[in-house]
Amino acid sequence: MTWLSQNLHIVWGLLADHLLLSVPPILLSLVISVPLGRLAAGSRRWRTPLLTGTGLLYAIPSLPLFIIIPAITGFALRSPATIITALTLYGCALLVRGAADAFASVPEDVRLAAEATGHSRWASFWRVELPLAGPVLLSSLRVVVVSTVSLVTVGAVIGTASLGTLFTDGFQRGIEASILTGIVLTVVVAVVLDALCVLAGRAAMPWRRTVSA
Amino acid sequence: MNLVLDALAWLLDSANWDGRGGIGARILEHLGFSAAVVAAACAIGIPAGVAIGHSGRGRSLVIVLTSGARALPTLGLLTILGLALGIGLDAPFLALLVLALPPVLAGAYAGVESVARETVGASRAIGMTEWQLVRGVELPLAAPVLLGGVRSAALQVISTATLAAYVADTGLGRPLFEGLKTQRYDMMLGASLLVALLALVVELGFQLVQSAAARRAEPHRAPSGARERISA
Incomplete structure (x- = not known):
């Protein structure tokens, strides 16, 4: 706790960096995947290449991808x-399939x-x-x-820089409190953003009371 | 594209392949380490998952574990264990085991759970013992979904084994980090391409095994790849 109180300003900065890196990909993949998912659900010709392609994309490990992209x-x-x-x-790799399933669940009638x-x-x-x-789209989101x-x-x-910097810094300098802070905050950010999604889902789909993961 | 050509040149230079720290040795190290972790995860996760699916007890445990594991940052786990256990393979082994266990457990559980109640009832009615029921009926029918879980785990472990080089001297992450530290983009990118290729080969291999299992479990139905993956 002393470590945290002495480094609070650094942690806040990293938290902000983390949000700036995680929110744009979530929104972008949603905007890209919905039309692609609709395309995959509606046309047999597009379905296989889209789903196979995104599936293989998801198999590529993240660290190498960070180096291949530049x-x-x-x-x-x-x-x-x-x-x-x-x-x-990665977001698209998950969401295109999710969106395709979601649109396929709409009855033909x-x-x-x-x-x-x-x-x-x-x-x-x-x-x-x-x-x-x-609802199905929301659960994959x-x-x-x-x-x-x-x-x-x-x-x-x-x-x-992101909350992950607390892991690398903490590891190199042998500060366990730094790593633990990073783990707890990452999980908290995930839980909070997830809860926001659920709330947004309720606001957008008031006829639907519960949405399961 | 020059960077990619440089990386390919690094990959194809035979001098980089030989010896203890060569590419060849690193690939074997990477695969061997990943296989050991997945085997350990299967040894624990499959019996536990089958027991939960068969008895129906402990379901909430599986749900909590799988959703919790998705949020847990791998790098945080690796570094905290690295500090606690020191340099060596113990920390990455344990961290990767923690990652690999939930998908194996969930796959085994969901596979057994999905076996039709009538099938289970019929097996008991013709006088099968519980053990015969598990081995002869539930396991073969659960195989495609169960393998889907093992596949998720294997891919995740192969991916994360790269990251493990941050805390231990092992696998293909080593040349990647060495290139990063010494500003050698060819080495870094070459190693990255190799890991990506390895992951794709394993993914395709599992797809084949899984669809073979699906044909065996339900010969009359078109094979469907049951799949679920968690972040890597």
Whole structure:
């Protein structure tokens, strides 16, 4: 506790860095994956390449990906852009499948009924399919939130500041309190962001009282 | 793309492959260490998961463990154990075991749990003992899902074994970190490409084994890859 009180300003800064690295990939992967998931659910031709591709992407370990991305994109190794790109790719790898499952869970009858009542394809997507796919989509988004928050810490070993810096610093200088603080805060950030997702889900889908993980 | 060519040149230079710290030795080290961790996780997780799935007792334990493990940052676990246990393979072994156990346990549990109640009832009705039921009915039917859990664990361990080089001198993470410290991008990127390739090969290998198990468990149905992965 003395360590924490003496280093509070550093910890706050790292917490802010951590949030700035974890929130953008979560939002980006959601925006990218929903249309891709809809495409995979609606067309047999797109389904296999999209799901196989994202599945294999997810198999690539995070640390090597942090090093491969700068070589391809030209981003600086320690720049936030590298971490955000890598974590967006992971997020999409999980969410495209999740979104495809979510849209596939919308009954065909409902889609036809929307068409019969004069909804355009665009209106049917926004007003019928997306709300119905919402709960399943939300449960995969929650997985993405928790794993993204945890993966951001890996960036610390290549020198990108986040709560993971508390692990690398603490390890090199032999301060257990630093590492423990990092672990506790990372879990807290994950739990808080997850809870925000659930609350947002309740606000957006008031007809749905409970959403399971 | 020059960086990638440099990395390939590093990978293809035979001088980098030989000897104790060579690429060849590092690959074997990486795979051997990962296999040992996964084997340990299976030795503990499969019996425990099958017991929970068979008896239906302790379900909440599986749920708490799997969702908790997803939030736990691997690097934090590695470094805290590294400080506590000192330099050597003990800390990464334990840290990776903690990561590998939940997916194996969850896979074994979910596989056995998913066996139809009528099938279990029918097996008892024709006079099978509990042990025969587990070995002859539940395990083969659970195999595809169970293997899905082992596959998640194996991939996660292979990924994280790279990170383990941060606290111990082992595996393909070693040249990666050495390149990082000495500003040698070719070495760092070469090692990264190799780990990524290794993970993809293992992933594809497991896909084949898993679909073979699915064909055996349910010959009349099209094989479906049951899968669940947690962060690495």
